Amino acid sequence: MKTQRIWTTLIALAATVLLSASLSGCSAKASGLSPAVWQQHLNLPSVQQAEKLADNLDAQVTQTEFSWFDQSRQRTVPALLFSPKTTARPDHKAALLVFSHGLGGSKERYAYLGQYWASQGYYSLHLQHDGSDRKVWQGSRLLLPFRLMDAADESEALARVQDVRFALDQFLASDASQGVDPNQILMAGHSYGANTAMLLSGAQVEQNGQLVSLKDPRIKAAILISAPPFYNDQPLQQVLADVTIPTLHITTTEDEIKVPGYYSSPQDRLELFYAMASPYKVMAVFNGGSHNVFSGWRRNDETANQNKVIKAATQALSAAFIQQVISGDSSALQLWQQQHQAVLADFIRSDMLALR
Template identity: 50%
Template sequence: MKRRLFLLSGAAATLCARGDDAAPPPPWLHEEWEWQDEARERAVPVRIYRPREVQGPLPLVLFSHGIGGSRRGYSYLGQHLAAQGFASLHVQHVGSDRALWGAGSPFGLIGRLQAAAAPSEALNRVRDLRFALDRVLAQPSLALDAGRIAVAGHSYGANTSLLLAGAAVPQADELALADPRIRAAVLISSPPLHGVPEPERALAAVRLPSLHITATADDIVIPGYRSGAHERIALFEAIGSPLKSLAVFEGGSHSVFTDRANTGGVVANPRIKQATKELVAGFLQGVLGDGDLSQLSPWRQRHQELLARWVGPG
């Protein structure tokens, strides 16, 4: 198993080399592993963000990227969660990752995207998360709390998270998709469950606390597939979570929640990211802690002008 440890960003490392003018290191660090699921003959690369100084067992967030993404995406979220006392494990799904964009002729892109959205890959993505969770919990040196685990994802990754959180969909074999270790779900820009019989019934089966995040211009437009922002809200309304919250930002875009810097507006982009990472951390601190979500009320007040709609405490 190849292992790489990253203690500082390049900029921070340069500053530290200056001696007296050195800036303090960030409160987080990240590490990468090149895992292999031998049973499926499938690579499962991961990156974990965690606090630099660990105090007690860490709650864990299992993160799934969108189509064409990688373990190195959504770094703003992983870094913030680590700074707030979480471990955030970002899993790369090799059948639907960034290799799609450069693997072969541009004329074959639609076919590659369709293959990446096939039921077999959707199931493999869930199995990637379950495999990664098994592996990371088997490392006692990370000091993870097996009783405080959440799943999170963006776009296709939100669909993957739904399956792990208990969405009732037909399966090709007897392997259970829902993982009883998962205590909460964060669903960012979640597309509808296309191709799933009785999707409302499937969503009603999800009973974990759930946080849904979208934007009024959160439209998915890729070759062969379109999905409007209204479908994110419909999914929120259909999900069976007794405890659920929804944040809809004004404007934005589907990719504003990724690490891309300018999409959704040069001014709005960093503000939406800031509000998103604060909301995710606050929600998970509540539902994985004592259940107190009162801190979301001041969050709403701080970011009120960004919100087109809010459903939740306060």
């Protein structure tokens, strides 16, 4: 199998960003936009709605924890479900989002997304992947590189895909899924989790000299946040040729990763977007913000307002994309673009590509 280089690169780049955030406390580079621009955009409806939600979570969202055990793999798959407390109609079935965290993350780390999606009437199931979760940060720092290498093993990367399949099986068979429409399931993830989402959406890995698909047909669309590119002997277009579901790509102008002997530029996110075979795809590029801005980390430095705006805008954008996937109504997506134009470096839809 030639996937080892793929997973090692993905783990390394995610680890470096998270390590710098958790150990060194380095701040992100200043955005090209002035602090006054970000301050002004704190008054956007999406930001105010996010703050209101944070103050009234108990009234709008229910959180349920699960800990499923896969006997065939002798592996526990913890999960956290965010569900709406009320629905528009008692007989209404809602869409389900399944979220995969980045390296060193957890089922709670991206709660700001799950909480928001649930407040909009959707269900959001956040998984925790044993072997590449927050436990990698526990223990001696001197041994951290070895723990990261263990997490980089191809078996752990493929186990993430199996975690999602198994968790979906368990959840859909449980009483907790009674309000969920099994025909409206979306996959989402950040960084390493975005690659997990791509594999389940049809991206292929090379095994024994042939490309193999890990696609789950239950996944109807994907939300890919700061997705690193795949690296193997195949052209990116070939690796992604079977990703034909709608995809939303979210990144920033400073979404870069630096590791010894390797550099991934923000341009890599764009190249992945263009290579994606999805007939309908959307990309938002925020002006400023690091690779780690989407992970749920809270900052109290000069980038705090910028990060707050980007996270709230990501909440609203993803909800608008979900609405279009489910109903075909693009009005919310168009309104979102208009409201956030000042903080966007680029916004691309597949129907705009012919003009570029």
